[in-house]
Amino acid sequence: MSLLNARGGAGAHSSATGWPSVARARSVTLCRASAKPDSSVRSAAVTTIERPSPTTSQPSGATSSGAVGPAREAAPPALSTSSTSSAAATAAPPSLSRRDPRLLAAMAGALTLVGEACYNRLSSLQPEQLPALEAVAAALGGGAAAAAGVAAAGLGLAKLVMGDKFHVELLRGRLYIVAGVPSAGPAVAPGAVVVRPTGDVRGNGAFAAASIPAGTCLGAYSGVLLDTEAFDAKYPDGAGDYAMAVDERHVLDAAHLAPDTAAFHPVHMNHSRARPNVGRYYRRATRTVLFFTLRRVEAGEELLYDYGRRYWRGREHLELP
Structure with missing residues (x-):
């Protein structure tokens, strides 16, 4: 088992009337035949427009108010101002929506x-x-x-x-x-942390003897560097209680430092996933692990950090909050 229990870590136009095109052409011819404001001509033009033959087209050259000349071929109706504006608007590039x-x-x-x-x-x-x-x-x-x-x-x-x-x-x-953890900070004051019994099954723990500001460096984890093979040989069951993983291949084993309670070492801090007040900063390239207070720790409080799920793998029933 490799380092198993080391502490670590989105529209088309259409006609509205349906009238024959010849009638429309004849109407245009009559309106343009005279430049004078002759009422008879205007009347003839109006009569031609309002009374077209819906079913029978008239022979070429005939008019409704006398011979004016041969009928011209039907010309397309002139576009109105509104039609021109509509065409221009249609030709303009569409604006982009937010979901385009x-x-x-x-x-x-x-x-x-x-x-x-x-x-x-x-x-x-x-x-x-x-x-x-x-x-x-x-x-x-x-x-x-x-x-x-x-x-x-x-x-x-x-x-x-x-x-x-x-x-x-x-x-x-x-x-x-x-x-959430700094990489540098002021060192903890000497004597600000003491090691003493917790009074429960955890044994010893680290406690603040004085108020410790947030961002204070509590020290680096130190110990014997073990690679995967050496760790497995020393801990066949994978339970290295005092081993800290520093990368995927190595751990720092501080088992020999745990019994010494006269001086504080990060090995003395206990685990808590629910209420940690200490965090770890890793520099895996140098195999360094530093500990910093995440908030102000008052005198008498226990210093706790999260060991990580990997540490408790296979012994989840032993984890305390």
């Missing part, structure tokens, strides 16, 4: 560019906390440009908002994220 795929694609492209720029800038300032974008994109699964840009935008935004409480680490092709 083109708009969404444009927004995704812009987000990609902004995200890449922001991430690269932050990565150049803090390379130990934000790996290079190319490496992150590869670790995320082959890295399509848009997906990598959006992911980078999210990581960069989280870093801007959370500052030193958001960390990204890339190790052996795996991406690790630590959130």
Whole structure:
């Protein structure tokens, strides 16, 4: 069993009347035949329009008010102002809705560019906390440009908002994220933490002897470095009670330090998933684990952190809240 229990970690135009086209053409001819305001001509034109023959077309050259000339071929009716405006409006490109795929694609492209720029800038300032974008994109699964840009935008935004409480680490092709815990802070004052019995089945525990501010560094986990083979040989059942996983292949075993209660060591802190007041910051590349207070801890409070589900695998019935 490999490191099993180490502590770790989206319209077409149409005619409205139906009249024969010849009648319409004749009407146009009569209206244009005279430039004078002759009432008879106007009357003839009106008569022709209002009384067309619905079933019988008139012979070529005949008119309803006398011979004016040979009938012309039907001409298409002139477009009205409203028709012209409608055609212009139809020809104009439609506006993009918020759900239009083109708009969404444009927004995704812009987000990609902004995200890449922001991430690269932050990565150049803090390379130990934000790996290079190319490496992150590869670790995320082959890295399509848009997906990598959006992911980078999210990581960069989280870093801007959370500052030193958001960390990204890339190790052996795996991406690790630590959130909510700083990477640096003032050291705990000497004598501020004491080790004494808890009064229950847990045995000893670490307690604050004085008020400890939030963000205080309680120290680093230290011990004997064991690889997978050495750990399995020492703990055949996989239950390394005082072993802290520092990466996928190594643990720090502090079993020899646990009995010494005269001086505080992180090995003395007990587990709580429901009420932790201490968090862990990992630097897997250097196999470093630091502990920081997540809030102000008052005198008399026990210092607790979450060991992680991996530690309790196979012995969940022993876990205390």
